Amino acid sequence: MEQKIKSIIARLDSSEIAFADVRITNTDYEAIGFENGSLKHYGNSAGSPAIGIRVLINGCFGFAGSKDLSEASVARLITKAKNNAIHGALFQKEKLSFPPLPASICEYIHQPQIDPFTMSKADKMDYLNKLANAIKPAGKIVHSYVMAEFERQEKYYANTEGSYSHTVVYNTLPVMGVISADSGQIQSRTWPGHMSAARAGFELFYQHQFGENTQRIIQEATDLLDAPEIDEDRADIIIGGGHLALQLHESVGHATEADRIFGQEISYAGKTFVKPDMLGRFHYGSEILNIYSDSTDPRGMGYHPMDDEGVPGRKVDIIKNGILVDQQTSRHIAHKLGLQPSSNMKAAFADDFPLVRMTNLCIAPGKGSLDELIRNTEHGYYLDFTKTWSIDDNRNNFQFTTEIGYRIDNGKITGLVKEPTYYGITPEFWNACDAICGEEEWAYHSTFHCGKGEPGQIMRLSHGVAPARFKNINVSVKL
Template sequence: MTAHTWGSAHDDAAARALCEVALGAASGPGVEYADVRLVECEETRLYGRHGGARDERSELNLGVGVRALREGVWGFAAAPLGDEADVRAVAGRAVAAARAAAFEGTERVTLPPRPPSSGRYATDVTTDPFTFSGRYGLLDQALAAAGAPEKVVSAEVGLNAKRQHRHFADSEGSRQHQHLVESGAMVMVFAADEHDVQRRSYPNSFHGNTAAAGWEYVESLRLVEQAARVGEEAVALLTAPVAPSGTADLVIGPAQMALQIHESCGHALELDRILGDESNFAGASFITPDALGTLRYGSPAVNVTADPTVPGTRGSFGWDDEGTPAGRRELIREGVVVDFLSGRDSAARLGLTPIGAARADGWAYTPVCFATNVFLEPGSGSLDELLDRLGDGYYVDDNRSWSIDERRWNFQFGTEVAYEVRRGRRGRLLRNLSYGGVTPRFWGSVEAVAGPEEFRAFGMPCGKGEPKQWGFLGHGASPTLVRGVRIGVA
């Protein structure tokens, strides 16, 4: 089967027909609900290292996953897509798995009824990233620019693209098709001398950034120009003064804030962790189920939303993988927790409306709770105005390292860059700044967030579950002023 088969109108009809076959087979005595996801995913990655050969990898997979809720117990099965008989077999195994799991003491799930939701959703794309022919030239030019400074010892550039056709159908009458496209790039540079090694990255640390868009997003990054900049900055960091230890006021840039949100808000607000159902990889949560409307998470300047309807980031979609429509929801309002990230069954246990955060890494996995687009809402004013309000302190951005405990309570982050700020003006470059704290104290110390013109969003990967699956999501913020932060490592 070719990469484009299920994108045509004819084969969309064939996919829908197979979904109906699966639903028909996922039936029988005691089956209260069933859903099917038929997913085709094509992905390509191109990497290059300064002085080395290119590394290009492509992947295409197509399969079907079926969930069945029988007498309050879930069953799930999945397989690569073959013919109609394979689809029937997968559905039958899902029902059999639910029957086998219904031993004494198994907690029963009740799904409140909901109206069906059907339709189509597609990422807005100007240039198909799979047909753009200039990627090799761009890779080579960016590598040359990043590796040009004398003390650069390693430079890596990556380009990536992904597209998915996702068909969903359930026994409640929902029928959905989503066509999702992502494009991204990264530059990472290491510089070294006899005393130190320093790293700079663009447009975000580690994996760069990936957006829900076509190749036009990669073009907007001005990769060659920015690769030259990060190479020069990595070298400059080798001789920059070491950042001090103590207590300081910080303005934290959007890239670092994105990870701060992910680690100390996103994971902590996942309802499966709060209920104790999940603690793998990222631990549990210090938040308790009775926190809604009572737990002060931060200052009145802290407003956090989940909004997969915002286009352009990896957490953007029309429906989650349980068929729940995307919608904007407040998680923290003026510092107080007002909602959780949830799927259907976890929300039902607390009598809540699901937020649409049940997502799966393709057809082979059952949906689990992942963040969608979780944003710190902007305040007002420019970065310059925020620095002026800061007075004396530091501007930090781009993550170098992170650590957070299993309850999302104590954390520590290191940043790639820091700048000394005196009387509201950014000054000399500093290296090796780290900061840490306790989650509600940190967010309680947020004094102000810059305005929407300074807002930046970043697409991020996240691992969860056993067997492990990847969730792809978005976090964003404007530069944020935080007072009295512990900096440095004793």
């Protein structure tokens, strides 16, 4: 495949093309789903190929992608990509450009502890079947599910600057959940929550202790049916890692994707309240808040040695001591903003156009354990396990509901609250952060399902966080 991709690049090395790159991916994917203790779906897609060719002509990108890697297809895609660029340039005022980068060559081969594609299918099915049966409907539990997705992706990248990259990664997404019902209402509990994926293989089920938590979600889903709602208008809240990862994702991650500044995502995903003149001076959060984009950490699903337009992986501070200092950028947008490209251009599959994407976007750890933070909270709520999320066009006004809240009085958990809902304005919220737990609580939380772009792409990415506390947050919305 290395020869193939380099031969395609050689055909794109012409004076009319200012820059070109080619991606080829080969993806294995497996999905298994149980409902109410029965296997409902076992699906497999082995060796799914994809190719994408992007060319910059007359200051406009044209792109063509396909699942067909044949020679005839490649010739057709080259013609289409060039034609798309040439026609696109007819509706263009500003010619797109960016400085060249030195060529670099990378390879990364990831190997999980338990390869989900080569492990015994009987062992895999037996484990999941037992899990599914452990949470089968009974009592007030009326529905249950266990789902697993496994992915292995091999990717080749080459561009006309001479850069070349070859990677192999495994990603796994495990989740289980139950729905309880009583008197016309339903409640739900999942494990390990909304961002349960990881750069890993089947070992992730053991790391997340699925078997040890079946009774917990059954009990909590049942108890939530009789739990009260939060009755105050404002409260201090501690947000657990799984949900805080989504809070970070929506209100910092997407907000600092610099393509949004220029309106490139208005038609679908939206804009951002962030403006270029905020860099270096805007108090995005409190002084304890440090957020960085780190595509150099192989523990996260956002790791890459080189992004999808040839920029080597980088660790970039986005918020330093509460101040907005940088953005997630493409080469073009970094050039427009006078920044160094942050290595955030990614395409989900080779036949997708690369976009500015989060990689591993993390909150640096603070100090202390979660237990200590709860002990140091006089009154408030510990919220975790995402249920509903929503944020506005500018990433400024968000509202989240979690599956469960734990009431804290005098430093102790004293009960449950159901469907705790809070909302806020992004900078006000992050400036209300007064404590972040330490390294011992810090972990990556990852998703398979970050949607962006048109045609839509679902990106795999990670957030490293530790639980954190936010003071005097609006919890007044009642359903």
